[in-house]
Amino acid sequence: MSKGKKRALLIIGILLLLALTVGICYFIFTKNTAEADLQYEDNATTGIMPGVDIDQRRAELQEILDRSMIAFSINTSPVFQDGTSEGNLLIENPGNNAKLLQIRILIDGTEEEVYATKFLKPGSYIESAKLDKVLEKGSYNATAYFSAYDQETGEYIGQTGAQIVITVQN
Numbered sequence: 001m002s003k004g005k006k007r008a009l010l011i012i013g014i015l016l017l018l019a020l021t022v023g024i025c026y027f028i029f030t031k032n033t034a035e036a037d038l039q040y041e042d043n044a045t046t047g048i049m050p051g052v053d054i055d056q057r058r059a060e061l062q063e064i065l066d067r068s069m070i071a072f073s074i075n076t077s078p079v080f081q082d083g084t085s086e087g088n089l090l091i092e093n094p095g096n097n098a099k100l101l102q103i104r105i106l107i108d109g110t111e112e113e114v115y116a117t118k119f120l121k122p123g124s125y126i127e128s129a130k131l132d133k134v135l136e137k138g139s140y141n142a143t144a145y146f147s148a149y150d151q152e153t154g155e156y157i158g159q160t161g162a163q164i165v166i167t168v169q170n
Contacts, residue, residue, distance in 0.1 A: 070148045070160045071097040073125075082170040083134040088127070089115075091144075095123035099148040099157060105131075105164070108141040114166070119149065131166075140166040 048054065073092035080087035093101045099122065105115040114133045117126065142164050148157040 066096075066098060067157070070099065070101075070146055070158060072101060072103075072146045072160070072162075074103075074144050074162055074164065076162065076164045077167065078164065079167045079169065080131065080135070083136060083168055084130065086128040086130050087166070089129050090125070090127060091117070091120070092125035093120040093122050097122045097148075098151065100151055100154070102147045102149065104145045104147070105142050105166075106145065108143060108163075114140075114142065122151070135166065135168045137168050137170055140168075142166050 071094045073090065073094065075088055075090035078087045078089050091103055093099075100119040101117075102119055103115070103117045104113055106113050112133065114131045114135065115129070116132060120126070143161045144164050145159055145161045147159045149155060150157060
C-alpha cells in the first residue's frame with residue numbers, strides 16, 4: 001500500500017474516532033443534565049406505609065377508576081329497512097357501568113340529531129328502535145354520543161362517543 005493511501009486511511013480513522021467521541025460525550029452530558037434536574041426526597045422511604053390496608057387501597061382506586069370510565073355497547077352499523085322502520089341499534093348500558101346513560105345520535109357534518117334516548121339504567125339495553133327523524137335511502141356516517149350521569153344525584157359526569165354508519169335500505 002502506498003504512503004498516500006496509508007495517510008488517507010489514518011486521517012479517516014482519526015476523524016471517525018473523533019466523531020464517535022463527540023457523539024458519546026453528547027449522549028453522556030445530555031443524559032446526566034436531565035437526570036440532574038430530578039431531585040429526590042432524602043427523607044422518603046420506599047414501600048407502603050405501615051397500617052395501610054392494601055385491599056382497601058385497591059378498592060378505593062378501583063372505585064375512582066370506575067367513576068371515571070364510561071362503559072357502553074352499540075351496533076356500529078345499524079340497518080333500517082326504510083326511513084320509518086325500526087333498526088338494530090343494540091344500545092346497551094352494561095350492569096357494571098354504575099352510571100345512567102343518555103344517548104344522542106348525530107349525522108356527521110350536519111350535526112343533525114336523528115335519535116335520542118331518555119336515561120338508560122345500568123344493566124338495560126335497547127335492541128331496536130325507530131329513528132326520530134326519517135332518513136332517505138342511503139348510508140350515513142354518524143356519531144353516537146353517550147352522556148353519563150350519577151345514578152343517585154343525576155349529576156353530569158362526562159361524555160364519550162362512537163362512530164357508526166346508519167344504513168337505510170329503501
